[in-house]
Amino acid sequence: MGPDERALLLEAFDSNWIAPLGPHVDAFEREIAARVGVGAAAALSSGTAGLHLALVLLGVGPGDEVIVSDLTFAASANVVRYVGATPVFVDAHEATWTMDPGLLGEAIADGLRRGKLPKAIIAVDLYGQSADYDRLRAVADPHGIPVIQDASESLGATYRGRPAGIEGVFGVFSFNGNKILTTSGGGVLISNDTAAIAEARTLASQARDPAPHYQHSKIGYNYRLSNLLAAIGRGQLRALDSRVAARRANFAWYRERLGDRAGWDFMPEASYGACTRWLTCVTIDPTSAGVDTEKVRLALADDDIEARPLWKPMHLQPIFRECRLFGGAVGRRLFERGLCLPSGSSLTEAERLRVLAGIERAGRRPGGAS
Numbered sequence: 001m002g003p004d005e006r007a008l009l010l011e012a013f014d015s016n017w018i019a020p021l022g023p024h025v026d027a028f029e030r031e032i033a034a035r036v037g038v039g040a041a042a043a044l045s046s047g048t049a050g051l052h053l054a055l056v057l058l059g060v061g062p063g064d065e066v067i068v069s070d071l072t073f074a075a076s077a078n079v080v081r082y083v084g085a086t087p088v089f090v091d092a093h094e095a096t097w098t099m100d101p102g103l104l105g106e107a108i109a110d111g112l113r114r115g116k117l118p119k120a121i122i123a124v125d126l127y128g129q130s131a132d133y134d135r136l137r138a139v140a141d142p143h144g145i146p147v148i149q150d151a152s153e154s155l156g157a158t159y160r161g162r163p164a165g166i167e168g169v170f171g172v173f174s175f176n177g178n179k180i181l182t183t184s185g186g187g188v189l190i191s192n193d194t195a196a197i198a199e200a201r202t203l204a205s206q207a208r209d210p211a212p213h214y215q216h217s218k219i220g221y222n223y224r225l226s227n228l229l230a231a232i233g234r235g236q237l238r239a240l241d242s243r244v245a246a247r248r249a250n251f252a253w254y255r256e257r258l259g260d261r262a263g264w265d266f267m268p269e270a271s272y273g274a275c276t277r278w279l280t281c282v283t284i285d286p287t288s289a290g291v292d293t294e295k296v297r298l299a300l301a302d303d304d305i306e307a308r309p310l311w312k313p314m315h316l317q318p319i320f321r322e323c324r325l326f327g328g329a330v331g332r333r334l335f336e337r338g339l340c341l342p343s344g345s346s347l348t349e350a351e352r353l354r355v356l357a358g359i360e361r362a363g364r365r366p367g368g369a370s
């Protein structure tokens, strides 16, 4: 948090707008929409809420199938269950770590053969890197399947020169505590379909009909963002560019010192865009590196430094075991070998050196790769 966040939060507090609506919510929506160059934005209590509302607005319901990136955080797939539909998972492409357009084509063809055209696609931008939407849409558009861009992790990235988030019918950002821009918890649904965003705001406010009394013709949700948190978000947004630069500097720093080591590889940056490097992600091949991911993670933990494995693919999650899967080997390998290094926007040189020392210690631990 910086001084802008503090000043805006205190302004919101003193104004007594302590509610899931208010001037900061309206301003935050306008500022996010302007920042990414999209028609409208609905500020919500989480990114998950945004994905859920996108499916509701697209009319996805029981019996439907939705194609989802296999390598992601569970929220991308959980929302499919919220509406009673079934996720179908598509593996990542080696070169981008995001949804493989070739496998998406196979998944759609399989759906057609079974007489089950997917109702929507949730493509995930991973660790700050956009999926390749031109190629995904070249496969999806001829069938009229809408794409939802789960840009929860990619605010501040670009895709073919455009800000990330606006390649699908809907886009979603998360402002969860671990993201580059945070409101502690929060999210936003964006679209060029301004009527749909107006409807999202209604659904997110318990779908109250325009009547003086309490009347409801639809099922609604309590999904709006608090005015206090929107004030924080506005301050955060002002610092977004410098924080993305800090994340990219972390990545460059680690790569300079570890990139030449045998068996160590860094997450590739796709040629079509700029990744925010939300987290610096590496893969470690235990045969050539002499250490494995778990050993590095534990050596860092010894010094109270948190590093985490990459997302565990959805098809390996007990809850989604029965779901259809196209590919799977890329995500599995990334999960087995991948590690997210400490990547905060305010990481100091001394802290990064401590991480490096922990990695050196892992190499000296007895027993080689565990």
Ligand SMILES: Cc1ncc(COP(=O)(O)O)c(C=O)c1O
Residues within 6 Å of the ligand: 045, 046, 047, 048, 049, 072, 073, 075, 076, 124, 150, 152, 153, 173, 174, 175, 176, 185, 186, 187
């Ligand atoms: C890819 C992805 N999708 C969805 C979400 C859900 O966002 P939230 O935590 O704001 O609900 C997150 C992060 O938390 C995420 O990383």
